[in-house]
Amino acid sequence: MRAGQRLLTTMKLLFVADPLEQFNIAKDSTYAMMRAAATRGHALWACEPADLSWQRGGCVSAVATAVHLTGSGQPWYRCDAPRSVVLADFDAVLMRKDPPFDAEYFYATHLLQQAEREGARVFNRPAALRDHPEKLALMEFAEWAPPTLVTRSTQAIRAFHAEHRDIILKPLDGMGGRGIFRVGPDGLNLGAIVELLTQHGRTTVMAQRFVPAIAQGDKRVLVIGGEPVPFCLARIPQGGEVRGNLAAGGRGVAQPLSEADWAIARALGPRLAARGLLLVGLDIIGEYLTEVNVTSPTCFQEIAQQTGYDVATRFIEALEAVVAAKGAQAEV
Template sequence: MKLLFVADPLSSFKTYKDSTFAMMREAARRGHELWACEPADLVWQRGGLVTARGAQQLQLTPAALASGYGTDTPDWHAVTATQDLALAGVDAVLMRKDPPFDSEFFYTTQLLSQAEREGARVFNKPSSLREHPEKLAILEFPQHITPTLVTRSAAAIRAFHAEHRDIILKPLDGMGGMGIFRVGPDGMNLGAIIETLNKDGAQTVMVQRYLPEIAQGDKRVLLIGGEVVPFALARIPQGGEVRGNLAAGGKGVAMPLTDREREIAEHLAPLLAARGLLLVGLDVIGPCLTEINVTSPTCFQEIGAQTGFDVAALFVNALERAVGAGQG
């Protein structure tokens, strides 16, 4: 297969933990052709096709091909060709741009939808990226979530705190744990936090009842092609932090899924796969689903390094099936 990765700059990849690198490595080992571009390289002009200007063909180094999960591999690739590449001319386009889901990310998904109309196969499906904002997507599954409020109203937030006493507040466009606050029963700093996140009613805030199970980790559960990866990565808060995100200093510990995690995952896996979401990362704290990550889910490397389970192989298997089904 000829694969085009739409991703962050290759120079920013940390090969010991980057899931996109793990995908590339597995695909290269199978002989697939790798190309890469950034979202800013996508262009469309009337009379033409959505094209990646200056797309780079990649050849992974022998050290990168031989590396395992969790291995740091400097100088991991060479660029063997550079050319303008129509997205409809490759077998699969993999949208792997990291959040935030801002206006430019949204515009990129619109260009990718146009590429689909021209015959491209895009994973995850661009319309499904737009329809599943990572924090709000959980609203479709209220049976799996903690008491939750989505609002611009400061009064509604105060009432929610009065009812639940210990709450988490977070912006809808945050990532990596940024902008997340906990307010306990004393209500300390609630007003200031509301002002910071709500901006006098200009921005919508998500508020949830605090889940003490966060002490055991914010679990990342991966769904690939409708199949549930049997291990989760528990991101455990460190040093008095309320956030388990790895970007916020959380410790990643891989462990088998609990019965409750598997119940949630097996409910959502076929539904989300049917919507063109080849790869999904569920966030689960205790018994509750907290986020549905679809933009650029990660944790391949940490799970693979600690358990031996080959997440990237499962992903490329699913990609090969999806592309084969589309060509059949």
């Protein structure tokens, strides 16, 4: 399907997400997806992971509600009465639950994978969500990464610091910049930080050499259907912070992709798309890939507001194309 081309039929979409009343519609990318889908005539439904269930002899279902956008601020939606629906009856199911990737998220991916066996089309694919933990997925693409260590060993972290002198330490299940520490050449508080993050050697963490280019921003590069969005959001640390995450007070500045951004995104995009990852958010600092985000990548609205590039509509177009292609395959 050509960019901008509209499918003749409408889709029935189920968003598995956080509670709608918690959305910040000025920034939320899932809301942007919903708005773009509604504009193109698609029907919106929503539920939370806790609403999913399966019983022997039946199909994966959810207690879900039809969502109607009001287009008038608050309240930004109205819902029909909740009712039980079968996931395979939707044209597409979009898993948009925010991290952390905890045990309940893990269980939800298995329910969604069972729904796939029953004919549901789930994006991103549940197995791919499990296979690409957002920090550890970096290991597969090590040629693009800064010097990185994954361990629970205090001794290994101390040796890594001794070699690189200025490092970042972060938990593997963190989001929004939570739990990220920088330890400089003086090694101040390294022992205490390692004890805290590893829980005295019981929890695995990631260490990376500090990349000074963070001063120009931690760039979120979006890849849709294997193709990079031409603009990224550079999340620039503020007030002496080392974290650029918007949730940690970073300032978001949209900008065209650099040559390094294009190279990384083009190298990873087709490989990830082939695994059922329709939407990926790559985190790039300078010329280094630092994370591969697949659960609920964001920054749609910030990029659109600053550049005019409609990321959400591009995503819905890509979703339409994939669903149409899968439907055509099923008819053969």
